[in-house]
Every structure is written in C-alpha cells, then in structure tokens.
Amino acid sequence: MTQPEIDRSSARRILSALADGDATEHEAARAFQAWREDDDARAAWHSYQLIGDVLRSDDLATEPAADAAFLLALRARLAAEPVVLAPQARPVAHDAAPPAAARARGRWQAPLAMAAGFLAVMVGFNVVRPFAQHGGATALASAASTALVSAASTAQSGGAVLAAAVQTRAQADADADQLAPYLAAHRQSTMSGPIQMPGGDIRSVSLVQTAP
C-alpha cells in the first residue's frame, strides 16, 4: 500500500466516524481537510449522508455531483447578482418580458419558495388607507364583487378618485397574504429583544402555502 492510499483509507474511516458523530475534534479537522482537498473524500462523504437520507426518504436520493453542482451554481449566482436590489436606471416599461436570467432564477427558486411559503398570522387585520391613491383602481378591479368591479372600471375610465377606505374582504385578504411574509421576516429577525416574551413570537407563523 502506498502512502497516499493509507491516507485515503484513514480519511474515509474518519469521514465515516464524523458522519456517525463519533469523530474526535482532531479527526474532524482532518476530515474537513480531506473534504476540501480530495474529490474522492467528498464523494464518500456524500455517500454517507445519502445513506442516512435514504433511510428517511427515497425522495432525498440525489446524484453525487448534485451537492457540489448546487453549491457552485449558488455561489456563482450570488456572485453574479450582489446588486440586484441596488438603484438602477428606471426600466422603460415595467411590463416587459422578464429577461432570460430572471426566468432562470425563477426556476431554481421555485421549489424552495413553494415549500417555504409560510405566512404570518394576520390577527385582527385592520387596514387603514389614508393615502391609497396609487393602484386603488387596480386593487378594486381585482376584487370579486361585481359592483366594485364596475365601480373600478368607472374609476379607470373617468379617473375619478375612489374613496380610499373602500376595500373588499377579498382584497383585504390578498393584502394580508402579501404582507404576511414581511411580518414573519421582521419577527423572526427580532426574536431576541430584551423583553421578548418566552416562547418566541407567538404571532409568527400560521399557515403553509403549498403549490398545487
């Protein structure tokens, strides 16, 4: 047996121990080094994880290269668009078809979003609209009520200013659905306040939105 082979086999043993939670700190450090430097070690590590995953669910079985490919793609994606939210020249038309990159982003984000689509409790939802001028007409146009749809079309054609406080239940619910993720994110980010009640934020989340 040559020296590298001995190293490799011992690295495998340590990786296996690590996967089972039995590695010492020193062994863990060696395993991490092997994982960084050795393709075979990474493949082995994947196998150990896969075994555990398959024990739980067949759905978790993936190609050995998938982990690395996903990580690489994710890193490339993050590196490529750190300024996606930076101010930029106002687009000529908001309704233009999304660029290919945006559509591609949509594809890989979709499964995550479908699964993670949890929403906050909207307790005592109470909407005040002191200055809802923009989009008032479109909001109403999307409402289910026939009467309100006709009111909205009046507003759209005549440009009349509708009473800002007029809201259908359907629209209030739609607004609640839109706002809930922001509330959940805010509360999740601020759970460690000095007088936060024990048990985290009771109001945080209440519903999973699953895709069909």
Place this chain on the structure above:
Amino acid sequence: MSPALSASRRAGEVARAAARLSAGLLVAGLLASSQAQAQVVAPAPAGEGAVDLRGWLTRIHDAATRSNYVGTMVNSAGGTVISERVGHYCEGRNELERIDALDGEARSMLRVNDEVRTLWPRYRIAVVEPLDPRAAFPSLVSGNEKQIPDFYELHVQPSERVAGRLADRLLLKARDDKRFDHVVWADRATGLLLRVDVQLAGRTLESSGFSDVNIGVRPDAAAIYAELHRADGYHVVKPAIVPTKLETQGWAMLPGVVPAGFQSLGCVQRTLPIPGTDAGAVKVLQTIFSDGLTHVSLFIEPYQPQRHKTEGLTVIGATHTLTRRVDDVWLTAVGDVPPATLELFVRALARKP
C-alpha cells in the same frame, strides 16, 4: 441498513450541533456569570434609574434563558386571541424549547440551542432557521440596550398577580412620541416574564402573556429529541439569508431624519415567499433598526406594479406596517412603533450620493 445506524447518525447530529455551539456558549456563559452572581446578591432591583433598568433586564433575560418552565401563552391583539403551549428546558449546556400552536394550522417549533425547526405535520415540511439571524445581524446582541434609559423611563409599579404568580410590574414609558410604552410583569420569585403589554397613552394595543405557567419543572429534553426524530423524512427547507450592507447596495439613511435613538443593526438580503409571484418568492433587502427595546425593519425591493398595489398603513395590534412606492422601488416598514416613526424611516432612505 439498520435503524440503529439511522439512530446513531441522528444522535451524532445532535452531538455535532452541541459541539459546534459549546464554544460560543462558553463565551456567553463567562460573560453572563458575573451578572448571575450579581443577581444572587440582589434578586429584585428596586427604584428607578439606568442601573436598575439594566438590572431588571438582565434578570429577565437570565430567567428566560436559564430556567425550566412549561406554560400556555396567549396573545391578544386587535380583538383576536391566539395561544400556544411553551416548554423551555436547560439540560447540561443545551437550551431546548418547544412551542406547539394551539390555534390555526398545526405546527411545532423545536429549538435546540440556536437552531430552530418549525414542523408542519400536515405538509411534512420542516423549516430550519437560526434562532434569529444573529450571524447575519452581529450587533443584534451587542447590546444597544444600554441606551434604553435614554428613551424610556422606568416606573416600578405595585406588584400584581399574573398566571397565578406574584409579579413585579414595570412601566417602560416612552420619553417621546416616536415609540410606544411597554408594561412588563416579571415573576417575583424567578424574574421570568409573565406578561408584556404594548400601550399608547394608557390604552393597550397588544398583550402577550402566560395564562398558566409552571416554573422549575424537570427538563424533558427527551420529548423534544423524540419529536425531532419523528420529523425525519420531512422535506427540509432552509431559507437563505445573506448579510450585506445598505451602502454596498447603493443606499444610505439620512442621519437627521432617522427617528432619535434608532440605530442600524445590520442589513441582509433574503428571499420572502410571496404567493402569486412567478417564482413564488421575491428577493428583498432588509435593514433592521432598534432603540434597544423595539425593532423596525425596512424592506427594499424593486417596484412591481402587478404586486405592489396598495400603499398605506396596516395595523395589527401594536404592529404597524407602512408600504410606499418611491420611484422604482417599493418600501415596506414594519415595527411596533407609531405610524409617524415608520414614515420617518421611509423618508430617511436615500440613494447613495
């Protein structure tokens, strides 16, 4: 493949998590130990002043993180009441917590140290998140609690009974109109928070508290581990949160406009699940501000006319949300603060010169 292997792997996961955390907990323990000793000498600070307020907050924090308790927590806001079952245990170096929602969609939140798993049995989904994005918001725990006395006045009020226990009642009265008053009931014997009310001019906007609680129970970590194991096979989702800076994203906050006392705790880029969008999610920038006691989040994202329809204010109990379109961006400011305070945050945001 034997079940034993699987069990061993899971035990290994817990052990690894514990090992990963032990270093951090040690540091936290060292930092806290001096406070703990002070607490033994002076269990219930009395009187007014900055020193006393810090004493109270330390006592409350220690009780929340170090005691073993089980109880039913009730939240009342805007005429709606929801409740949950809360269990918190310290076992060795590990801090464990379990919260089961009693209303609405069935869900359980299981926390082992700084990792939180929210389990949704009906959908067989486990959402894995850090307790709070402390890694992403390093200054969230760096303690701008020091400045609380500058913006809130402490009044120790006559003690009251809450959830069957004698409680010290504290009023943290806002010194200006940029924030709400907070009334806090802390257990006389242990310091554990029993109830918190958010008030405006003596009117309660929202209240959270135990309806019943047992403090000093025997830790039941096994039940939490068993529940974690029961969720094996759930689809695991880890929402991505990437730390960034407002400035590198091309933004700045106008210092004279940001409400007094609120300091930036950090900025992250994250994905929010939004039903009805093409991807089912949108990427936003979130900046968090705090005056030491309460937090405000400002979300920034590109304006999308099909989705961003309603500008204005939404009120849920004490939580106010202000949405506003500014040119080609859509702003959402959220916090337990008066609407005028959110308005200042929205107006303070400017493009970096």
